[in-house]
Amino acid sequence: MKTDLKEIYDLLFETLGPQHWWPAETPFEVIVGAVLVQNTNWQNVRQAIDALRAEELLDPHKIAELEMETLETLIRPAGYFRIKARRLRAVVDWLIEQCDGELDELFRRPTAELRKQLLAVHGVGPETADSILLYAGNLPVFVVDAYTIRIFTRHGWADAADTDYHRLQERIETLLPRDTQLFNEFHAMIVSIGKTYCKKSSPRCEDCPLRSKLPPGGAIEI
DNA sequence: GACCAGGCACATC
DNA sequence: GATGTGCATGGT
Numbered sequence A: 001m002k003t004d005l006k007e008i009y010d011l012l013f014e015t016l017g018p019q020h021w022w023p024a025e026t027p028f029e030v031i032v033g034a035v036l037v038q039n040t041n042w043q044n045v046r047q048a049i050d051a052l053r054a055e056e057l058l059d060p061h062k063i064a065e066l067e068m069e070t071l072e073t074l075i076r077p078a079g080y081f082r083i084k085a086r087r088l089r090a091v092v093d094w095l096i097e098q099c100d101g102e103l104d105e106l107f108r109r110p111t112a113e114l115r116k117q118l119l120a121v122h123g124v125g126p127e128t129a130d131s132i133l134l135y136a137g138n139l140p141v142f143v144v145d146a147y148t149i150r151i152f153t154r155h156g157w158a159d160a161a162d163t164d165y166h167r168l169q170e171r172i173e174t175l176l177p178r179d180t181q182l183f184n185e186f187h188a189m190i191v192s193i194g195k196t197y198c199k200k201s202s203p204r205c206e207d208c209p210l211r212s213k214l215p216p217g218g219a220i221e222i
Numbered sequence B: 001g002a003c004c005a006g007g008c009a010c011a012t013c
Numbered sequence C: 001g002a003t004g005t006g007c008a009t010g011g012t
Helices: A007-017 A027-036 A042-054 A060-065 A070-077 A080-098 A111-119 A126-136 A144-155 A165-175 A180-195
Strands: none
Touching: A007 A070, A007 A144, A007 A180, A027 A042, A027 A080, A027 A126, A042 A070, A060 A080, A111 A126, A126 A165, A126 A180, A144 A165, A144 A180
């Protein structure tokens, strides 16, 4: 990848400005959102989180004590509600077991170790773990998601045949200053670009701030 | 009515 | 180790 990623970051930041992510009031709310947003539109997730908030349930102990059926009903708008209810429970049970829900304590652990522990929790894969580390823990970990892979592939910054999560993550982390706030903004801006200009079905490169960074023949089809 | 959205676990080869 | 499939709601 010959691309100067910091230059891409600067270009995006000049165009889009700060994204103020993650849209949540507390680190625990970030964790809940990270599970609920799996393969789902944020708009749907917000409805589920609002329902939890309305019942004052945005607390690990309270979610741990809920009947599964109640939890399923509350998070229903987020989709996959049976699966996500189980995953959310697995996460809060783990949080309580590990630190009694005291997240500050949790995030003081060495990042690599904590990441490995998170990945061992049912329902927490690489993207969810990294979203939690970056946006709840303020730790300098880059979150790779479907938009990252699509945008990087279409611009030829990543080989379409090699979009392995950890390899792409390591390359991006190596090519940028390891800075929490920078990783925060970069991922958020990638999602913004992805939603607006780099849809799965149709790229609208003519309007995209990154259009000047396309390869000579235009976007690479994936 | 089809398509899509800020993944993951599990089965099968 | 790679690839395929189920999971579910709400917006466009």
